[in-house]
Amino acid sequence: MKKQGIVTLAAMMALSMGLSGCGGDGNNTKNATGNAAAKTDNAQAESTTGAGGSGKAEKLVFWTFVDAHQKFMESMADSWNQSHPDKQIELEGTTIPYDDMHTKLLIALQSGVGAPDLVDIEQSKFPNFMKGTPQLVSLNDILEPELGNIVKSRVEIYSKDSTYYGIDYHVGATVMYYNKELLDQAGLNADDIKTWADFETAGKTMLEKTGKPMITFEGNGNWSWWPAISQQGSDQVDKDGNVTVDTPVNVQTMQFFQKLVKEGVAAVAPGAGHDTEEYFGYMDSESAASVFMPFWFMGRFTDHMPDLKGKMIIRPMPAWTEGGNRSAGMGGTATSITNQAKNPELLKEFLSYAKLSKEGNIQIWKQLGFDPIRTDVWNDPAMKESNKYTDYFGTDIFDTLLSVKDEIAPVNIREISPKVFDAIRNEAIPMIFIDMADPAVALKKVQDSLK
Numbered sequence: 001m002k003k004q005g006i007v008t009l010a011a012m013m014a015l016s017m018g019l020s021g022c023g024g025d026g027n028n029t030k031n032a033t034g035n036a037a038a039k040t041d042n043a044q045a046e047s048t049t050g051a052g053g054s055g056k057a058e059k060l061v062f063w064t065f066v067d068a069h070q071k072f073m074e075s076m077a078d079s080w081n082q083s084h085p086d087k088q089i090e091l092e093g094t095t096i097p098y099d100d101m102h103t104k105l106l107i108a109l110q111s112g113v114g115a116p117d118l119v120d121i122e123q124s125k126f127p128n129f130m131k132g133t134p135q136l137v138s139l140n141d142i143l144e145p146e147l148g149n150i151v152k153s154r155v156e157i158y159s160k161d162s163t164y165y166g167i168d169y170h171v172g173a174t175v176m177y178y179n180k181e182l183l184d185q186a187g188l189n190a191d192d193i194k195t196w197a198d199f200e201t202a203g204k205t206m207l208e209k210t211g212k213p214m215i216t217f218e219g220n221g222n223w224s225w226w227p228a229i230s231q232q233g234s235d236q237v238d239k240d241g242n243v244t245v246d247t248p249v250n251v252q253t254m255q256f257f258q259k260l261v262k263e264g265v266a267a268v269a270p271g272a273g274h275d276t277e278e279y280f281g282y283m284d285s286e287s288a289a290s291v292f293m294p295f296w297f298m299g300r301f302t303d304h305m306p307d308l309k310g311k312m313i314i315r316p317m318p319a320w321t322e323g324g325n326r327s328a329g330m331g332g333t334a335t336s337i338t339n340q341a342k343n344p345e346l347l348k349e350f351l352s353y354a355k356l357s358k359e360g361n362i363q364i365w366k367q368l369g370f371d372p373i374r375t376d377v378w379n380d381p382a383m384k385e386s387n388k389y390t391d392y393f394g395t396d397i398f399d400t401l402l403s404v405k406d407e408i409a410p411v412n413i414r415e416i417s418p419k420v421f422d423a424i425r426n427e428a429i430p431m432i433f434i435d436m437a438d439p440a441v442a443l444k445k446v447q448d449s450l451k
Contacts, residue, residue, distance in 0.1 A: 058346055068367075073354060106129070126158055136337060168332045168355075170368075175316065213266055225254065232253070262436070384398070
């Protein structure tokens, strides 16, 4: 977890001067990516029929820490303006560095002034905004009618006392990324690997036939640990916020993974993480046969490992027991409405349009390459249309997701979670995978330090 810097209120006010504007005019025809045209139309938007027939577009301020999220929301604002000529909006978005944005938002909400209307809040930071009375708007009226169509766990993590406060961009379903070319060389079929025991057996065959490890694990991250324990109904903290790092299932999981490393079936990722240039080069040269990571990791393959195009396939994670869960929802960012918003009802309509509607969810896939939270679009023909992801991995990506959509349990994100994440990533995982310490000892040490 990134460490929050100490940012003064004055510095926060200075940061707010960097907002970049983007709006739309319903009288002009623009496609979903016509942001440049939208900027020139802002002046005209002032004279069109705006929100509630006011005669001008309603300005909505949006903060995020991901540039791609800003571009997506701007495109959805353009699309909204085309289809809602009587409720024009002018979305003024800005991308602020991760720690700065969350700190700035916290100060604005605590002081009661300076908050945006709409804001992205990263999953691990969300507990900071749930303390006391949340300064965010309830989204129950737009979410509850859609709970049967979405992965409910992906909104439950942004809730408190049965009230929903955020809508995620994606499920973050963890999947196996297999190099089919290497599997073929070893005489292996990914579809025959049903359990982790099967995986170990296949890994020994891979090592024998090719001399290469079957999988890589992070040396200082959370992604080679959290999905695997989540599969088994475990977590790093429980629903009451108690630290549960060294529970028996967690220890046994890491003992098994460490054994794979000792056997040569697994290797520790070069650079110690799956998001490093060293690792990208290692995998791109076909040095290991698989990795499990959340769905959003597809973009790392397409953008950083070009030589694997056409060689990689996506399959469910192995289960720990027959019939067990084969996936886990990891990572996430919620879009929320602050209680300082001047027109929360219009914002809820727009947020529902952008992130709950079928078209909005299809656009999340098309523009961001994410697995949208609305599962009834996963079998839509649009999800098989050619794009850089289907060209790279094939057209059966969402067939895999459909097979595991009921096997994605919610994770517990509580006030202590950021400290737990830091301790796991920076202490426990290096001890287990780099120092080869006994996982029971390593996890107990972290557990004791967090009590």
